[in-house]
Amino acid sequence: MTMSTDIGIMERPEIKQALPHRYPFLLIDKVLGGTVGECITAKKNLMQEDPCFEGHFPGRPIMPGVLVIEAMAQAGGVLSYLTMIDIEPKPLFFLAGVDNARFRRPVLPGEELFFQVDVQQVKGGIWFYNCEAKVGNNLAVSADIICAPGGDR
Numbered sequence: 001m002t003m004s005t006d007i008g009i010m011e012r013p014e015i016k017q018a019l020p021h022r023y024p025f026l027l028i029d030k031v032l033g034g035t036v037g038e039c040i041t042a043k044k045n046l047m048q049e050d051p052c053f054e055g056h057f058p059g060r061p062i063m064p065g066v067l068v069i070e071a072m073a074q075a076g077g078v079l080s081y082l083t084m085i086d087i088e089p090k091p092l093f094f095l096a097g098v099d100n101a102r103f104r105r106p107v108l109p110g111e112e113l114f115f116q117v118d119v120q121q122v123k124g125g126i127w128f129y130n131c132e133a134k135v136g137n138n139l140a141v142s143a144d145i146i147c148a149p150g151g152d153r
Contacts, residue, residue, distance in 0.1 A: 005035070005036040006033070006038060007031060007034040007035060007079075007082055008032075008135075009030065009032060010078070012026070012030070014031075015029075015030075015031060015080070018078045019074055019078060019081070021034070021074060024050075024052075025070075025073070027067060027074055028042040028044055028071055028074050028075055028078070028115065029042075029044050030042060030043050031075075031078060032052065032114075034117075036079075036082050037079075037083045037119065038118070038119055039116070039118045039119065040079040040116075040117050040149065041075075041115065041116055041117075042071075042074075042075040042115045042117075043112055043113060043114045043115065044046065044071055044112070044113045044115070045112055046063060046107065046108065046110060046112070046113060046137055047109060047110070048061070048109040049102070050063075051151055052067055053112065061108065062106040062108060063064065063106075063108070063113070064086050065101075065103045068107060068141045068144055069095075069101065069141065070095070071147070071149075072131035072132075072133055072141070072143065072145060072147050073095045073118060073129075073147060075117045076117045076127060076129045076131070076147055077093050077147065079117060079119070080127055082148070091149035092149065092150055093127065093150070094148060094149075094150040095145065095146075095147055096126065096148040097099055097146035098144070099143070099144040100142070100143060101141070101143040101145045102141065103140070104139050104140055104141065104142070105135070105138055105139070105140075106146075107135060107140050111135045112135065113133055113134070113140065114134045115133050116132045117129050117130075117145075118131075120144070124150045125148070125149050126146060126147070127146070127148075128146055129145045129146075130144055131143050131144070131145050
């Protein structure tokens, strides 16, 4: 594992190299920075046209909380990928658990949602993250997320 290497800005094409997700389930638009093996910051620009808003809820669109959790896990997946950049074949990680999830405010179309994902520990190939999603300085969602390898990419 490479440690203490800065993560630079990553746009969607680079994120797509790190994650297998594609539209409409690629839920992060940009990586803003971080440190390999430790933490990552990413964001999602929410648009009225995003598919989740059409049916959740008509007349009062709100991003489903499970999609916020998934976006935080995807940011963690990018961090795991970058941390394991020299390992071949690359493992494919799956969301294995969510603990202590708290939903503090709705996430609305037109907002920028920022994700902060910090590694708590890596044990037996399983990654434990502490995650927050914020709109501006306002905490929207927090959760402890577990991701486990489930095969090779």
